[in-house]
Amino acid sequence: MIEVRLPDGSVKKYDVGVSLAQIAQDAGRRDALVAKVNGELRDLTARLDQDAAVEFLAFDDPEGREVYWHSSAHLLAQAVKDLFPEAKLAIGPPIDEGFYYDINIGRPFTPEDVERIEAHMRELAKRDQPIERVEIPREEAIRTYGTMGEKYKLELLDEIPDARVSFYRQDGFMDMCRGPHLPRTGLINAIKLLSTSGAYWRGDEHRDMLSRIYGVTFPSQEQLDEFLQQLEEAKRRDHRRLGKELKIFAFAQELGQGLPLWLPRGATVRRILENYITDLELQRGYHHVYAPDLASVELYKISGHWDYFRESMYPPMQVDNEELVLKPMNCPHHIMIYKQEQRSYRHLPVRIAELGRMYRYERSGTLAGLQRVRSMTLNDAHIFCRPDQVKAEFAAVVGLIQDVYRDFHISDYRLDLSLHDPKDRQYYHQDEELWKAAEGLLREALDELGLAYHAVIGGANFYGPKLDVQVHTATGKVETLSTIQLDFLLPRRFELEYIGEDGKAHRPVMIHRAIISTMERMMAFLIENYAGDFPAWLAPEQARILPIADRHLEYAHKVRDRLAGEGLRVEIDDSNERISYKVRRGQLERVPYMLVAGDKEAQSGQVAVRSRSAGDLGAVPIEQFLERIRHEITSKA
């Protein structure tokens, strides 16, 4: 007999060899998809031969869902193999929201193919086949896959050192897999294949282009419907759609790809953002500068951008005896500003900031609305400091980020510690000592602040490691908003110095940082985060006066002048329309306040206030409304 301990603390005795499925059934866990035995995920079909702590995971558990989607990927592969026996399977993992499988059938999947595959998956699921784990000797696996011509599987097998490898079998279909998996295909009820795309084998653009099919599955149709509805909701938040609707920015084919136009309303919001962050930085000891958009190639040869960043730069243009490029980064310029005077240790840190316009050649397929563009203005700054000041400066930047995020109500983010990949000799400078020093220092600084982060190998810049603040876009992608980068390299390349207490020259450390990202990306993020409803302090139009009839126009102008005189952004809807129509238009254009002005209001010096979110608030004196919106603006509510 063995003892099984369940999460509720109860202990049950079982015969050796009892299946986890049996235990789940006894525990009344009909929703169990997979088990965790002594903290390790196991198939429900697995058997126990010694005492263990067992818990069961259902679909509502992230790990349970992962298994569910992993098995769904197998089901997809099985369906494809049935319909396209010549298909070569690559990999099919679960992802955050669903799963995919990379497959090569020698041509892309057509929408019709996908429909057939989806239908066939349903059929296979309905057959409710048991999913079994089998372990076979490595040699046998190589032989089998060899005769099947499964070249991707063979390559994967190459990297598995174990003598025996595990496979999962359902209904005659076998796939090499570590598992675990669902016990039966019948648990997969609601199936939707979402999209197809090309994907390089092993993510390497020099290798085979495979066809990837994305899908998602749920235990019930209701859950699937809800998921699909959420996708629709997300589309409504998409900054590309809202940006057009709300006349914030635009692209023109005649202008070129990735080159956004800021329309008046967007420009207004941008100006507020720029003033906001500039003021904050000035308060915190930054000095704002301006640098030209063009610079000599020489500058970037010194910095190393020419060697490491050239493919993201626009090609140089020859003018007279100079070779000029559009600047892809602001750091070398700020370095030149640092070098304008001899610096003493007493002057450090020197914090040089700029809303720096940059141009980067991004590959056309990567451009996305304002999230990824080719001309952008970065809320950039470079802090030149002594080594002993790095941690304090780092902490100050983190503090600034936290303050700013509070103002913008940003709470859903993740910290990535982006480190260099020593194997990538192409992109990273080769001084391992410098990497060690910079990365070590960054980790220390983070640990001292008690910040939770996760490390990303290969995420660093060529000159140093960084801390990236990652946020989600409406379409579910992850983008960097803020970044803090530690750099020991450029000070050396530019031979930066400060005179120390000892009267000798020392080398400063550089911190590159961006708080509200580029104006473009921040704008995209804010549109999505607020779903188009900018709070009053950011709204391009804060209030709109709606005269009831023509005879109220004069009063409307008086109100406008009063409010505009206070610095508010106010318009009058003087169109020949009924009030309900003007209200409707104001709501659709997301104006935070509408001020209705009719006979009553004109007589009493009032406005009937309508809030975008709360509706009709009744008539109040103009001064009272002013007080209300002023408070709302200063509190950034």
Added chain:
RNA sequence: GCCGCUGUAGCUCAGUGGUAGAGCGCCUCACUUGUAAUGAGGGGGUCAUCGGUUCGAAUCCGAUCAGCGGCUCCA
């Protein structure tokens, strides 16, 4: 850049080999209006661009450009 999909009026979309349509927006007129659409009339598209097939192309084919979903890359 690569793979796939898409491209019709300012916007959202219908039209699938036989000389271009709707709703909204825009303009004009009337109504002078009280919190999410007043009514009537009007203007507006070389159907992304270029080339081909055809008696005839928005429709079929090719190329180019742009957008979208991914891959790769990144603020």
